[in-house]
Amino acid sequence: MGIDPTYGQVIHLPHAPVRAPEPRVGQVALQEVQAAFAGDIAVAGFILAALRRSARPVLWVQDRVSRRERGRLYLPGGGKRMAFSALLQIEVSHARDVLWAMEEGASCSGLGAVVGEIDGNPKALDFTATKRLALRAEASGVPVWLIRSHDAAGLSAARERWRIRSAPSMRAPHDPGAPGPPCWQVELFRARGRPPGKWVMRHDFAQDRLDLVSEAGDGAVAGDDPLRQDVTRA
Amino acid sequence: MTIRCDRTLPAHDVPVVLSRDGTHGAVVHAVSDAALSRGIAPGMRIVDVQAIHPDLHVEPADMAGDLALLDRLVFWSRRWGPWSARDGEDGLFVDVAGIAHLFGGEPQLLDDITARFAMQGLTVQAAIASTPMAAQMLARFGQVRIVGEDPAPSLATLSVRALRVGAETERLLDRLGLKTIGALDGVPRLSLMRRFSGVPAERNPLILLDRALGKQPDPLDAPADHVHWIVRTRLPEPVMDPTAYLPELAEELCTDLAGTGLGARALRLTIYRVDGDARRVDVAFARVSRDPAHMLRLLGGKLDGIDPGFGFDLIALEALRTDPLDEVQEGLDGARDADADVAGLLDRLTARLGPRAVSWSQWSESHVPERMEARVPALDHVPGAIPQIAAERPIRLLDTPEEVRVLYAVPEGPPAQFVWRRVTLRTARHAGPERIAPEWWRDKPGSRLRDYYKVEVEDGRRFWLYRQGVLGDGRGEEPRWFVHGFFA
Numbered sequence: 096m097g098i099d100p101t102y103g104q105v106i107h108l109p110h111a112p113v114r115a116p117e118p119r120v121g122q123v124a125l126q127e128v129q130a131a132f133a134g135d136i137a138v139a140g141f142i143l144a145a146l147r148r149s150a151r152p153v154l155w156v157q158d159r160v161s162r163r164e165r166g167r168l169y170l171p172g173g174g175k176r177m178a179f180s181a182l183l184q185i186e187v188s189h190a191r192d193v194l195w196a197m198e199e200g201a202s203c204s205g206l207g208a209v210v211g212e213i214d215g216n217p218k219a220l221d222f223t224a225t226k227r228l229a230l231r232a233e234a235s236g237v238p239v240w241l242i243r244s245h246d247a248a249g250l251s252a253a254r255e256r257w258r259i260r261s262a263p264s265m266r267a268p269h270d271p272g273a274p275g276p277p278c279w280q281v282e283l284f285r286a287r288g289r290p291p292g293k294w295v296m297r298h299d300f301a302q303d304r305l306d307l308v309s310e311a312g313d314g315a316v317a318g319d320d321p322l323r324q325d326v327t328r329a
Numbered sequence: 330m331t332i333r334c335d336r337t338l339p340a341h342d343v344p345v346v347l348s349r350d351g352t353h354g355a356v357v358h359a360v361s362d363a364a365l366s367r368g369i370a371p372g373m374r375i376v377d378v379q380a381i382h383p384d385l386h387v388e389p390a391d392m393a394g395d396l397a398l399l400d401r402l403v404f405w406s407r408r409w410g411p412w413s414a415r416d417g418e419d420g421l422f423v424d425v426a427g428i429a430h431l432f433g434g435e436p437q438l439l440d441d442i443t444a445r446f447a448m449q450g451l452t453v454q455a456a457i458a459s460t461p462m463a464a465q466m467l468a469r470f471g472q473v474r475i476v477g478e479d480p481a482p483s484l485a486t487l488s489v490r491a492l493r494v495g496a497e498t499e500r501l502l503d504r505l506g507l508k509t510i511g512a513l514d515g516v517p518r519l520s521l522m523r524r525f526s527g528v529p530a531e532r533n534p535l536i537l538l539d540r541a542l543g544k545q546p547d548p549l550d551a552p553a554d555h556v557h558w559i560v561r562t563r564l565p566e567p568v569m570d571p572t573a574y575l576p577e578l579a580e581e582l583c584t585d586l587a588g589t590g591l592g593a594r595a596l597r598l599t600i601y602r603v604d605g606d607a608r609r610v611d612v613a614f615a616r617v618s619r620d621p622a623h624m625l626r627l628l629g630g631k632l633d634g635i636d637p638g639f640g641f642d643l644i645a646l647e648a649l650r651t652d653p654l655d656e657v658q659e660g661l662d663g664a665r666d667a668d669a670d671v672a673g674l675l676d677r678l679t680a681r682l683g684p685r686a687v688s689w690s691q692w693s694e695s696h697v698p699e700r701m702e703a704r705v706p707a708l709d710h711v712p713g714a715i716p717q718i719a720a721e722r723p724i725r726l727l728d729t730p731e732e733v734r735v736l737y738a739v740p741e742g743p744p745a746q747f748v749w750r751r752v753t754l755r756t757a758r759h760a761g762p763e764r765i766a767p768e769w770w771r772d773k774p775g776s777r778l779r780d781y782y783k784v785e786v787e788d789g790r791r792f793w794l795y796r797q798g799v800l801g802d803g804r805g806e807e808p809r810w811f812v813h814g815f816f817a
Binding site: 137139140141152154163165166169171181182184185187195199203204206260264267270272273277298 | 666667668669670671673674675677678681682686687688689690698701702704707712715716717718721722723724725726727728750757758759760783784785788789790791814815816817
């Protein structure tokens with residue numbers, strides 16, 4: 096029995112430097128977004144910020160409970176940063192109809208995006224329903240966003256699943272006592288083909304893009320730093 | 330011109346008049362026989378007539394309804410001739426050339442017309458003449474009812490009013506001493522032409538006279554018959570499921586429509602059951618279409634709700650509204666038309682979810698946030714441009730503002746601590762106020778102003794709170810606080 100000549104030596108494996116995962120937003124067909132806790136409106140803000148700019152109308156489907164609990168979309172609030180020309184709004188009473196309308200929209204390539212809001216965890220919203228949505232969205236190339244309320248559990252065929260909660264806003268430029276541009280804590284907790292991660296993001300109104308915010312909150316980060324970049328169109 | 334029949338009719342000798350709005354108050358529009366016999370004439374003021382005849386019965390005239398009835402009668406009266414048209418606001422023309430022998434002669438034809446209108450509850454004055462102008466003159470003013478080739482002798486005694494030359498020209502003719510058609514006809518043409526050269530053709534006495542005497546053509550502008558785009562399938566045996574028969578019907582209807590360059594805007598599928606009942610399914614299109622596959626998709630979603638009973642044996646598919654539709658060449662690159670895609674989507678969504686559920690927003694000028702937006706059915710409206718507001722606005726708005734309970738109020742600014750939906754929230758930062766005053770031209774007196782604040786609570790959520798009113802504005806109790814919306 097000879098002695099292994101490498102015994103006792105330290106082997107250095109070459110490896111790439113560790114980088115923070117890039118939080119690309121809005122790149123895949125079906126994405127699911129949940130609020131971190133009930134009644135958080137950050138989800139709608141996040142999606143509006145992540146929608147790609149296009150001249151096509153956006154289909155927004157709401158069930159009645161969502162509308163009663165979290166209100167309806169108010170477009171003047173989006174102001175100049177609305178990324179679409181018109182909003183086709185649908186209000187139905189049952190989650191089944193929300194899913195049906197989303198499926199119809201997902202297979203219509205004339206739309207800019209389809210957003211559906213479903214409250215709670217209805218039976219109609221099972222794995223098969225999300226799978227159908229995902230397949231239709233992938234076939235037509237229309238980005239589809241599914242908003243589920245905070246307690247949504249269970250399987251989903253969404254290609255990426257996000258959990259959003261409001262974070263204290265940035266400092267307002269002229270008034271220290273006022274809330275500034277909105278910030279969100281964004282968690283990608285399930286994704287296909289890339290690692291999940293957690294970030295704090297904000298919507299840069301001036302350039303219409305989602306930015307990362309440094310956790311320290313001091314804002315200024317060097318230009319080439321991966322922590323400060325346009326994540327919408329990465 | 331009928332009195333609505335839901336009330337007791339006035340007695341026979343009570344004068345009844347219809348009123349319409351005149352320049353200085355209501356005037357008489359039409360009179361009953363009893364009123365006519367008392368000397369009441371159209372054009373008199375209602376107050377004057379009421380003063381003279383205290384028992385006068387006045388009803389508002391429904392002039393739009395009269396016109397609509399007349400327009401329907403135009404088509405009904407085609408039973409006596411192929412062409413018919415409306416004459417002014419109270420007349421009908423029917424072209425009966427070469428028709429009279431079918432009714433046994435012209436007197437019998439006139440009798441038939443009078444009798445059939447009487448069956449409908451309408452009194453008519455009818456006349457037959459060789460020109461439309463002469464016929465209307467005889468019907469309205471003449472004694473003779475039927476004149477042959479040359480209407481001149483029968484018209485000669487009529488007043489020049491029968492020509493409908495307008496009040497001004499009538500007065501002028503009166504001053505000239507030309508009171509009857511015969512007198513007018515006796516004047517040399519050249520001088521008439523010179524005298525009335527500036528008067529437009531539809532009021533020019535010479536031209537109207539020529540039309541009445543047949544010296545100038547006066548064709549009828551008869552509206553085209555309505556075309557019913559309807560296809561039917563009769564089944565030898567009653568069936569329970571119509572789905573199998575629809576493709577053929579849709580195909581047939583689309584072929585019919587394509588032949589005239591039309592497309593459907595609304596469809597109705599009627600299913601006649603064997604027990605004599607009928608079931609209807611209506612669908613509408615956002616953009617005019619004659620694509621059988623699209624029609625089938627829309628109808629298919631609505632057939633589940635039909636109760637077939639013991640089966641049905643007749644299916645009819647009808648295009649209720651049609652619009653011109655040209656053939657469209659699709660792009661050679663195979664790309665699909667995005668607008669057409671969206672229009673098709675609108676059709677499908679509306680057909681299943683109903684027109685109220687599918688909406689665009691339209692915007693109006695208002696400072697009150699909830700009044701800016703109006704939802705309109707997407708199928709027959711276009712979306713309005715999204716307005717730009719300088720002030721910051723929330724991205725979600727609650728339909729009804731929810732009251733919050735203030736735990737810890739501060740004299741200036743929003744509450745430092747409040748309860749909303751049973752959760753205590755503590756204000757971290759706030760911006761505002763933005764004062765939005767009630768719209769005095771719309772709101773009730775006593776509506777209170779609102780002071781809006783953007784409030785960020787400690788966990789980072791951003792609310793749009795408002796205080797309704799201010800203390801001591803004399804419009805109610807201590808002001809209350811509401812959540813109206815949410816910021817991103």
